[in-house]
Amino acid sequence: MNETTVFIVDDHALVRHGLRAFLNTQKDVVVIGEAENGKQAVAELRARATMQTLPDVVLMDLMMPDLDGVGAITALRKDLPDLKIVVLSSFSETERVHAALQAGATGYLLKNSDPSEISAAIRSARQDQVHLDPAVARVLAHSMRVGHGVVLSAREREVLVLVARGSSNQEIADTLFISERTARTHVSHIISKLGLASRIQAALWAIREGLVQVS
Template sequence: MTETTVFIVDDHALVRHGLRAFLETQKDISVIGEAENGKQAVAELRARATDHSLPDVVLMDLMMPVLDGVGAITALHSDLPNLKIVVLSSFSETERVHAALQAGAAGYLLKNSDPSEITEAVLSAQRDQVHLDPAVAHVLARSMRIGPGIVLSAREREVLVLVARGSSNQEIADTLFISERTARTHVSHIISKLGVASRIQAALWAIREGLVQVP
């Protein structure tokens, strides 16, 4: 298995060093860099893009001086749309979470998460999957505003459940014995029917409607 590389962004040195120490104990994960604020992170990651040494996943704090996490995610997502960024924050307020996900974050964890959750979030992002802290998912699901009268086919519901569980299009295809292209088409139709902008929002709808249970 290819090693998953991680870049840590947090203004607290103790947090950065603690995360590095923990992640480097995990099999097939290595930390290749750190930054202490969003501005430094953007500069460093843009430089890494130039010399083809970008990390697979960035762990990003939100509340930082100079340039905060949302600002950094926005800048990086504009320049490097395929870069996987997972927020690791102390805050679960709806507005902050929405802002981070809208900016382009691929996941959102709270800093009081179990260490194994951090590992799972990193690996999920590397696999193009979404990983949300259960408390964050509940907050977001309750805040969603989607009109009534939405009807999904039985197959679309099956696909949506797998999306909400974090499955990639290929994993959905493998589970349902369909092609990856068909799985991708189903996901696009679901997003269109729900009138949402992303897989994350579709997953949150599934959680709110009780199709998937969050711990």
């Protein structure tokens, strides 16, 4: 895989500089820009879109002046639906996390996460994989009120476990010796069967039901 490009959005210069310094030590990650608030981030990323220099992944804080993280994610996903955005926040309250994921975040980490978790989340996001902080995943899983009484087939459970572990459709296909198209179809059917809206919600359902353990 080529280098993964990253854009950092945080209103604290020290946080931005610290993240940049750490990520630049990773051989396969390159920080290509940063913004100090959501409004600036939206403007900069829209400009980059016109120049075809968008980053692979955006690291987004939630609490910022001018335009907060949820507002920025909402605006960006409207214009740039394929942009991968990972939230890096100090807050793990269910409402904030739900708002960020509903807006279109593709991952959620806490700022006290181990640095290796941040780089892992960036790589996962680029590959369309789910990556949630374990503490956040537990909170969200326990707050879910969907999928009760639904019975999944043995194959669907296998697929769901792999989704919850962060596997992409291609990785699911390789593990189960099926085609990528079949894996994608299984994931879509599972999400529909459980009455969910996203891959992340499916992963959380698996955690809540004890199919996958989080540390």
